[in-house]
Amino acid sequence: xxxAAWHGGRSTFGRRAKAGPAHPPPGRAVLGKTRPRAAALGxxxxxxxxxxxxxxxxxxxxxxxxxxxxxEDVSYRVCLVYxxxxxxxxxxxxxxxxxxxxxSIGGVAAERCFVPARDMAALxxxxxxxxxxxxxxxxxxxxxxxxxxxPYELTYTNVLETLDLAQVPLHSSEREExxxxxxxxxxxxxxxxxxxxxxxxxxxxxxxxxxxxIVAAHxxxxxxxxxxxxxxxxxxxxxxxxxxxxxxxxxxxxxxxxAGAPARVLKRVVTDLEAHRSPTCPVVxxxxxxxxxxxxxxxxxxxxxxxxxxxxxxxxxVRERGADAVVRDALATLECTGxxxxxxxxxxxxxxxxxxxxxxxxxxxxxxxxxxxxxxxxRVDAFSVDMARLVSAGRRSxxxxxxxxxxxxxxxxxxxxVTDDDLLGTVRRAFSSGxxxxxxxxxxxxxxxTDDDIRGIGELVAxxxxxxxxxxxxxxxGAVRVGVSVSTFVPKAHTPxxxxxxxxLEEVRRRQAVLRETMPRKGVDLSWHDPEASFLEGVLARGxxxxxxxxxxxxxxxxxxxxxxxxxDLGRWLVAFESAGVDPGAIASGKREPGxxxxxxxxxxxxxxxxxxxxxxxxxxAEVTPDxxxxxxxxxxxxxxxxxxxxxxxxxRGT
Amino acid sequence: MAPDEFRLRARYRKGGRLRFLSHLEVARALxxxxxxxxxxxxxxxxxxxxxxxxxxxxLPVGTAGEREYLDLWLREYVPAPxxxxxxxxxxxxxxxxTEARYTRAAExxxxxxxxxxxxxxxxxxxVAEELEAALGxxxxxxxxxVEHKGKTKVFxxxxxxxxEVRVKADGGRSVVTLTTRMGPEGSLxxxxxxxxxxxxxxxxxxxxxxxxxxxxMEEEGGWARPL
Numbered sequence: 001x002x003x004a005a006w007h008g009g010r011s012t013f014g015r016r017a018k019a020g021p022a023h024p025p026p027g028r029a030v031l032g033k034t035r036p037r038a039a040a041l042g043x044x045x046x047x048x049x050x051x052x053x054x055x056x057x058x059x060x061x062x063x064x065x066x067x068x069x070x071x072e073d074v075s076y077r078v079c080l081v082y083x084x085x086x087x088x089x090x091x092x093x094x095x096x097x098x099x100x101x102x103x104s105i106g107g108v109a110a111e112r113c114f115v116p117a118r119d120m121a122a123l124x125x126x127x128x129x130x131x132x133x134x135x136x137x138x139x140x141x142x143x144x145x146x147x148x149x150x151p152y153e154l155t156y157t158n159v160l161e162t163l164d165l166a167q168v169p170l171h172s173s174e175r176e177e178x179x180x181x182x183x184x185x186x187x188x189x190x191x192x193x194x195x196x197x198x199x200x201x202x203x204x205x206x207x208x209x210x211x212x213x214i215v216a217a218h219x220x221x222x223x224x225x226x227x228x229x230x231x232x233x234x235x236x237x238x239x240x241x242x243x244x245x246x247x248x249x250x251x252x253x254x255x256x257x258x259a260g261a262p263a264r265v266l267k268r269v270v271t272d273l274e275a276h277r278s279p280t281c282p283v284v285x286x287x288x289x290x291x292x293x294x295x296x297x298x299x300x301x302x303x304x305x306x307x308x309x310x311x312x313x314x315x316x317x318v319r320e321r322g323a324d325a326v327v328r329d330a331l332a333t334l335e336c337t338g339x340x341x342x343x344x345x346x347x348x349x350x351x352x353x354x355x356x357x358x359x360x361x362x363x364x365x366x367x368x369x370x371x372x373x374x375x376x377x378x379r380v381d382a383f384s385v386d387m388a389r390l391v392s393a394g395r396r397s398x399x400x401x402x403x404x405x406x407x408x409x410x411x412x413x414x415x416x417x418v419t420d421d422d423l424l425g426t427v428r429r430a431f432s433s434g435x436x437x438x439x440x441x442x443x444x445x446x447x448x449x450t451d452d453d454i455r456g457i458g459e460l461v462a463x464x465x466x467x468x469x470x471x472x473x474x475x476x477x478g479a480v481r482v483g484v485s486v487s488t489f490v491p492k493a494h495t496p497x498x499x500x501x502x503x504x505l506e507e508v509r510r511r512q513a514v515l516r517e518t519m520p521r522k523g524v525d526l527s528w529h530d531p532e533a534s535f536l537e538g539v540l541a542r543g544x545x546x547x548x549x550x551x552x553x554x555x556x557x558x559x560x561x562x563x564x565x566x567x568x569d570l571g572r573w574l575v576a577f578e579s580a581g582v583d584p585g586a587i588a589s590g591k592r593e594p595g596x597x598x599x600x601x602x603x604x605x606x607x608x609x610x611x612x613x614x615x616x617x618x619x620x621x622a623e624v625t626p627d628x629x630x631x632x633x634x635x636x637x638x639x640x641x642x643x644x645x646x647x648x649x650x651x652x653r654g655t
Numbered sequence: 656m657a658p659d660e661f662r663l664r665a666r667y668r669k670g671g672r673l674r675f676l677s678h679l680e681v682a683r684a685l686x687x688x689x690x691x692x693x694x695x696x697x698x699x700x701x702x703x704x705x706x707x708x709x710x711x712x713x714l715p716v717g718t719a720g721e722r723e724y725l726d727l728w729l730r731e732y733v734p735a736p737x738x739x740x741x742x743x744x745x746x747x748x749x750x751x752x753t754e755a756r757y758t759r760a761a762e763x764x765x766x767x768x769x770x771x772x773x774x775x776x777x778x779x780x781x782v783a784e785e786l787e788a789a790l791g792x793x794x795x796x797x798x799x800x801v802e803h804k805g806k807t808k809v810f811x812x813x814x815x816x817x818x819e820v821r822v823k824a825d826g827g828r829s830v831v832t833l834t835t836r837m838g839p840e841g842s843l844x845x846x847x848x849x850x851x852x853x854x855x856x857x858x859x860x861x862x863x864x865x866x867x868x869x870x871x872m873e874e875e876g877g878w879a880r881p882l
Contacts, residue, residue, distance in 0.1 A: 049672060053717050053862075058675035066687070066747055284687060286673075286680045338687030338745065340706070370698035370705055371690075 045137035047129050055120045059287035060086035063134045066284040067337065069099075070135040071109040076219055078102055078110050078145040079133045079180075083158035084563070086114040090283070091291035093345065094149060094186060098207055100279040108215060111135040111143075112283070115158045115560070116165065124165055131165035140166035145181045145218060147211075148199075150188035153540035154533060154563035156195055157555040159184075163198065170552065172200045172245055177228055181218060181235075189242075190267075190314055191493040191600040193255065194540050194547035196244035201235050203242075204603055205267030205314075206300075208276045210240045236261050240268035242603060244545075252597040253544035266604045271644045273300055273319045280332040284339070293341035293374070294333040298326050298358070302347035303628050303636075303646075306404070307415045307619050308446065310492035311347055313612075314605040316638040318629040319647040323354035327361050334371060343374045350375070350384040351629070353650035359390040377402075380418045383653070385429045398437030398483070399430050405446055406456030412622040413448050415615075420460060424467050431471035431480070439483035440464065444511050445503035446489045447619065451514050457486075458518025465523055480523055486515065487529035490538045493600045494607065496615035499592040502538040504585065505531055532570040536562065538588035539577075544599035547587075550580035608637040660697045660707070661729040663738055664758040664765075666882050669720040671749035674866075678713035684750055685710075685725060692745035694738065695731040711765040711870055711881075712772070712837055715844065719866040724765050724881050726758065754882055770838055771817070771871040771878050774845045776831040779862045781853075783824035786831070789856035790820045793848070801847055808841055815843040832868075 052058040063070070080098055082089025089095065095112070102110035111133035116124060124131060130139040140146055146168070148159055160170060163182065169175045172182065184192055185203040192202045203210055217238050221231040236243040242265040247255035257263050270276060278296050285292065301318040302311070321329075330342045342362070349355065362373050373391040378384040380401045388399055403423055405411045411418060427438060442457050461484055469477045488508050491497045503511070508531040519526055540547065553576035561567040577584045592598075594613050614635075618625060628634045630652050639645050669681055676684070686706050689696055698704040707728035714720050733741070739755035746752060762768070778786065793799065799810045818834040835843045845865050853860055871878040 052672070052675045058716065059677070059680055062672050062675060064672065064747055064749065066684075066691075286676050286684055288679070288683075334690070335693075336691065338689070338691035340686070340690065368698065372703075 042137065044129070044132055044139065047127065048132060048137060051120065051123045051127070051129070054123060056117065057087075057287060059285075060114065060117065061120065061134070062286065063137070065286055067281050068112075068135055068283045069103050069109070070111075071103070072136070074107050074109040076108045076145075076215065076222075077133075077136075077138055077143045078108065078147055078215065079113050079138075079140050079143040080110055081113050081115075081140075081146060081148040081162055083148055083150070083155040083162060084115055084561070085117055086285070087287060087289040089114040090285045090289040092149060092151070093295055093297060094207065096279045096282040096295075097276075098147065098211055099283070100281075101208065101211060101276075102215065105212060105215065107219075109136070111138065113140060113162070115162055118560070121161065121165060121560075130167045131162065141168050141180060143180050144222070145183060145215070147183045147185065149186040150184050150192065150195070151186055152563070153188060153194075153537045154568075156188075156540060156551050157559045157562055159195060159198060160552060160555040161560045171197050173197070175200070175228065181231070183214065187310065187314070188541075190310070190603060190605060191541065191543075192242070192244065192603075193249075193253075193545045193599045194543045194551055196255075196545045197548045199244060200232060201241050201243050203268065204240045204265055205605070206270050207268070208270045210238065210268040213238050214241060233260060240265065247602065249545050249599075250597075253546065253599050254597045255545065255599070255602050257602070264602055264604055266641065267314070267606055269606070269642050269644055270300075270319075272647060273297070273321045274325050277325075278321070278329040278333070280329055281336040282333070284337045291343065292339075293343050294330070294337050294339040295343045295345050296326055296330045296333060297321065297346060298344045298349055298352050298355075299346035302351070303634075304348060304351075304417070305415045305615075305625050305627060305634070307413075307496040307615055308404075308443065308489060308492075310495050313495050313607050313636075315347065316605070316607060316636060317644055317646045318351075319644075320352055320354075320649045322649040323357045323361070326354075326358050327365070330362060330373075331365060334366075340370060341372050341374055343376055345376050348377060348379060350377075350379040350381075350387055351652060353648050353652045355387055356390070359387060363390060380422050380426050382426060382429050385426055385433060388430075389433055398439055398481075399435055400439040400441070401426065402441040403460065404441065404443050405449075405453060406442065406458070406460050407453045409622055410446055410449060410453045410456070412624050413619050414446055415619070415624055417624055417626075420463070423460070424463060427464050428467050428471045431468045436472070436476065436479045437481045437483065438464070438468070439485060442484065442486045443489045444486055444515065445508060447497055447500045448622075449511075451511075454511055454514045455518045457484075457515060458520065461524060462518075462520045465520055469523075481525060482523060483525045483527070484519070485527050485529070486512075488531050488534035490534050490541060492541050493598070494605050494612070496612045496619055498542070498598065498612065499594050499596065499616065501591055502535070502588040504589050505535055508534075530565060530568065533562070533565075533568055535584075535588060536568075536570060536573055539584040542599070543582070543587050546580065546582050550576045550582055553579050604641070606638040606641040608641075611636045659730070660760075661732050662758050662760055662762075663727045663729055663733075663735065664756055664882055665725055665727065665739065665742060665752045666754040667723050667725065667746070667750055667752040669714055669718075669723055669750060673747065673749035674719040675717055677716050678710070681714070681723075681750065682708075682710050685746065685752075688742060688746040688750070689727055692741035694727065694741060695729050695733065697728040697730045709764055709766065711769050712842070714867060717865070719864075720870075721866060721868045722870060722880070723867075724769070724870065726765055756882055758881075765881060768872045769870045769881060770836055770873050771834060771869075772837055772842070772867055773834050773869040773871070774832070775866050775868050776833070776845045776849060777825075777864045777866075778829045778831060778849065779864075780827060781829050781858055781861045783822045783829040785856050785858065786829050786849075786852060787822035789852040789858070790822065790831070790848075792855055793852050794820065799843070799848065799851055801843075801851075810841065810843050816848075820848075 132139045182200045184199045189202045232243050246261035299320045301315040404416045468480045491500045554573050557572045697707040709726045711724040735755045742752045801808050820833045823830045
């Protein structure tokens with residue numbers, strides 16, 4: 001190779017070279033030895049790696065991503081599991097928070113594991129290779145704790161798949177002293193009964209403080225040489241921890257505490273989000289994952305009070321991170337990860353009192369870098385469009401709004417405080433600002449819904465289409481698209497609608513036909529959420545402990561990745577329900593009076609049942625309830641119960 | 656290219672477990688490394704500005720690379736040794752950049768200039784002499800028809816294999832070294848050639864581990880490395 005291959009183009013370098021000291025001709029820079037290689041991985045790592053060439057997307061199973069932490073010489077290893085594939089799990093912010101937090105505790109290593117896709121799972125089983133963590137390739141069964149997020153009901157079979165591949169006994173009652181502690185947490189922890197026999201313990205609520213306390217209790221128990229039963233009793237004393245085996249369901253399916261267990265478990269909550277810094281150096285995946293970008297959680301909790309929304313009830317109260325902290329953490333995360341996008345996440349980002357200030361500051365700091373800022377969800381109002389204009393360099397991606405229902409009456413029932421005029425005004429503003437696509441979310445089967453409400457969706461979409469077309473130049477009208485996504489309403493525990501029946505599958509199909517009658521076709525992309533998957537979700541969301549047998553039977557019949565359309569098979573589940581002797585239709589669509597026994601009565605989000613009942617009554621009378629973060633307390637009781645308060649960075653504005 | 660941009664060419668590797676990354680994943684990882692390293696990279700004009708960076712010919716999932724290249728355009732001049740240090744310090748070890756130098760603005764793209772690839776393929780459990788004979792028979796036949804996604808592509812082996820394929824025994828393994836010519840008309844992958852050789856010799860498919868050891872430009876009078 002001739003050294004003279006350097007072609008220092010003068011046109012490139014000349015101008016700048018004059019300004020400063022003359023640069024020496026830039027020679028070849030060669031690094032000597034690279035950093036010493038990490039300690040060689042063991043035999044299991046080699047066996048796992050030998051499978052990489054035989055599976056789809058092996059990047060799912062690689063370790064050594066940027067930011068991954070591998071620690072040797074620790075006495076306590078915890079494996080954090082997201083019960084779906086790598087590309088979905090790596091989008092989970094709770095996992096990133098807990099990973100950061102637990103790895104900062106002396107003597108503790110937190111590692112990750114995701115559910116292997118079917119091809120890899122088959123190979124692991126065929127070769128007898130136990131499921132292991134990514135970082136140190138430690139078998140899950142050799143970790144002290146397996147912490148599993150329960151993001152939604154359709155991942156329940158994946159929990160069993162994970163335990164089985166890990167060669168950990170499925171049932172808590174079968175685990176021995178050397179087996180890991182299996183802990184669940186996350187949104188579905190608010191009714192964990194369908195998974196109760198498989199989980200040793202469940203954390204209710206936020207993990208920032210509780211996760212460390214649980215690990216400390218476990219380590220103290222190990223140090224004291226306690227047996228498993230004593231450990232579980234000790235864990236039941238940690239606030240927010242529910243130990244299902246210490247409760248026995250009564251004839252109505254209500255779990256009753258055995259001696260020593262608390263009668264009611266109250267969720268954990270952090271009083272101040274800023275006391276817990278957003279993880280600024282999260283693991284950066286190689287493969288293209290869902291939400292592949294830096295994130296900063298700007299607000300936790302939302303008190304808009306939509307009556308169908310479980311997140312809006314269980315994550316109360318609202319706590320904002322201040323503008324300075326958001327800007328600082330966003331820039332620090334970008335610097336540490338190298339992402340080209342940062343997302344400001346929350347349940348309703350446009351509600352953040354200092355959002356405009358944050359966006360202007362970030363825009364200034366990121367100018368010329370090609371790095372963009374994104375907002376995950378928008379409110380239906382002009383302010384939100386203005387905020388979207390501040391962040392969106394391109395107008396291609398489209399804006400998403402959720403009117404939820406087609407008529408004002410039904411929107412009042414669900415407390416979605418949005419009018420037709422709000423929506424149409426917002427759409428006109430978006431299209432005249434350059435957008436050519438919007439996506440609208442609606443729900444079918446909300447309580448009190450009539451066929452007129454359903455036709456109202458089609459009529460509203462037609463008006464949106466007409467206003468959108470009128471707002472753009474005539475030659476661009478062909479480009480106007482409105483996406484309409486319709487899901488089936490699933491009543492969830494701990495919401496004012498927790499007593500309401502879900503539509504039967506038959507009725508969903510009839511109402512879908514009604515919707516098609518009035519839905520405009522031209523320029524509209526209509527998509528449905530699979531009603532059969534929603535039905536299963538509804539059964540699991542409000543089922544009691546008897547469902548565990550059905551979950552296990554469905555998994556044994558081959559059910560995994562139920563949230564994936566191509567994998568989901570309701571038939572498999574119906575057989576499983578029958579074999580377990582439960583009637584899924586009665587659970588999902590049966591009528592419950594307020595006051596009827598519920599399988600999650602012993603678990604509390606802090607929102608009082610009296611408040612949920614009152615909200616239900618207001619719903620049926622189509623009365624709305626305002627958002628307490630904009631005005632007065634509405635009496636949900638969270639703040640009194642938990643000793644917390646709404647935390648805002650400034651005064652909130654907007655509607 | 657804007658007149659005040661600087662074209663930095665870096666050599667990197669793709670090794671260890673990261674051989675299982677796709678080309679897109681490697682490219683994204685290195686772009687992120689450039690941002691983490693605080694490189695003053697240039698961005699494209701337009702609605703969605705992106706980092707100005709270009710890579711050499713793609714490596715498939717599972718194939719390692721010893722001498723891979725990228726061009727990164729910078730807004731500011733950073734002496735090459737400093738640029739290399741910043742880049743390498745922010746890159747996972749198995750993708751580590753090891754050389755960097757500025758190159759002429761007008762030079763053709765790496766993807767089009769690099770047309771020669773050298774490979775080393777390690778084949779487990781196959782007798783070297785048998786494999787050598789099979790490869791000899793195959794190349795003597797002059798052509799190789801390859802099925803890919805329902806289409807048949809015929810490689811002219813004299814053109815696709817500009818150098819003799821060599822086989823060496825190494826314990827129970829055979830080490831095959833070969834050189835291929837890449838181009839818009841198609842690039843012969845070593846696994847494909849070996850698989851055809853297995854067929855000729857009646858050998859069952861054996862595990863093959865492929866490393867691209869070099870990528871070269873064809874110049875008058877010979878081949879040259881781009882750096």
